[in-house]
Amino acid sequence: MFNLTYEFKLKPTTKQAAIFEDWLELCRRVYNYALAERKHWFQSRSCQINACSIRSEFIIPAEAKRPTYAIQCNALTAYRKTSIDLQQVQSQVLQQTLKRLEKAFVSMWEQNHGFPRFKKAGKMRSFVFPQLAASPLQGQAIKLPKIGLVKFRKSRPIPDGAKIKQARVVRKNSGWYVLLSLQWDVSVPSAMPHGEGLGIDVGLTNFMATSDGLLVKRQRFFIDAQRQLKLLQQRVSRKKTGSNNWKKAQKQVAKLHEYIANSRKDWHWKLAHQLAGNAGMIFVEDLNLIGLSRGMLGKHCLDAGWGQFLAILEQACFKHGVYFQKVDAIKTSQICPNCGVETGKKELSERTHVCSNCGYTTDRDVAAAQVVLMRGLAAVGHTVKMLGEGKFIGIPANQESSRL
Template structure:
């Protein structure tokens, strides 16, 4: 009887966690239908064929950290890990993730100090996001954008061609698919690192940050869709918001400036120098030559 009670108690944690996740998914679905947030799809069961797999262990699951570079997981054993941060003594939940590139990550739920704030500074700054430059600050500073996807296009093309030549269902195709996924993951990691460093720098130097609330979905349906997705405006805005919330700064989202097309055309026509007319034919050309 005692064993059955312990078994039920250990199962209550994951069941409660999954119920909360399902409730959050359905709440996001109905809020999207009501217009409170962007629309999302209905929750679905996880497939075994998904490229991203994850498993979550609660405190009662029996996992623990072994002194050194090992992590003991139930029904798996000791796993060699590479620590990036020093973890506190109290850990509540651990999630093991296998991404599409075949890499394994372990994330932990810990309690952090809510009083961790940066020193208050006076400056306020505005950010104008764009394509020629990733951002132009209100003080005139221009931040260039790293052409991450453009730089890796040749390698991605070569790996995708090798993948297309492999027989479906073979082990060689699986290896080629992992190489393509690893190449995409490397581009995404570099972009995420650039966004993280820039957001931290802006929050450390400024107390209030104003940024445009761009509709990326509408901007990414034209010829510049690849360039728009390459810079990652939405990911940078979300990371900036998380950084502001953590360190006690202020973030203000402004509506993008909507210029009148007729006004823009009038300004262009007035600003363009007129080409001289040909004295023999009387024709005015764009380059000033008949």
């Protein structure tokens, strides 16, 4: 199976947009009610056997089972028969809301995420149709259950043989969008190591450095817009909370944030396609991005968007048939790529790599990218050869003897 997601901008009528808003609010209430039910069950089991909480106490029978996705779905089905409001929403949309809550708890248990929070009014921004009709697309419109045909801007054609498995309706500041999950009954082979290798090192002084000497300056999308963002947020703080002028000011802030995110993503895609079009293998560092974002330079790390860029680069490599792999990031800036000797830790102000053993001199970030390339080539079973002037070549182990 091969899965892909296409995003299109919807053009709903005023009535359809009102239905979308109502469904989002009902999904938010279902989410909060189910979360409160789970939270009360946990709190009722958190006190000691011989003592009660001073603040509050939740008395739930001992035989009551922990609220799970299946139990809450059954309860929702029963309650929906008596609720006129919930009957307006497609039943599977509400079930997907409960599944979304279940995923939040699984992330808390398995990935050490925080306890799920209640959603304020307006914070629920999407709902999912897990099943659609056999042929939901009709020209420039898509047929959604219980809503009907909704026009959308078909910016690119749907590939032949693709089945639309589900649709997610998303509300953004710029309008409504639909994300179509497409599926093909084909098996796409993964790209094998071939061609010329390229090592990439990401940073803050230079957003990216490659093993062949390319340095790309970091674009300061959020930092450059910070002054305008501060002005807009000051306007929000001076308005009466909940008033129409307050909502308009909030919309201006959201519009600027969306512009920043779109600009960063567009630049990442263009850079990723440029790199993937000129290499056969790309190796990057396996970084602890969460730890970096919580450090002293966290705002700048988040503004650079390394995680998004690496994810986009992997997708671009898949489209171009380029082999992509992450390698160990430990001490990439402390090893000489020419002789392999550990040169020691460098201060951030040291921007040039000078090896005391062999005298190899190059930019610090370029040297780290060359170390990344060497580790990647070694991981795929290639012998690393240096051609001079900082250029490396990887020769498959079974072909090394024929090249010598």
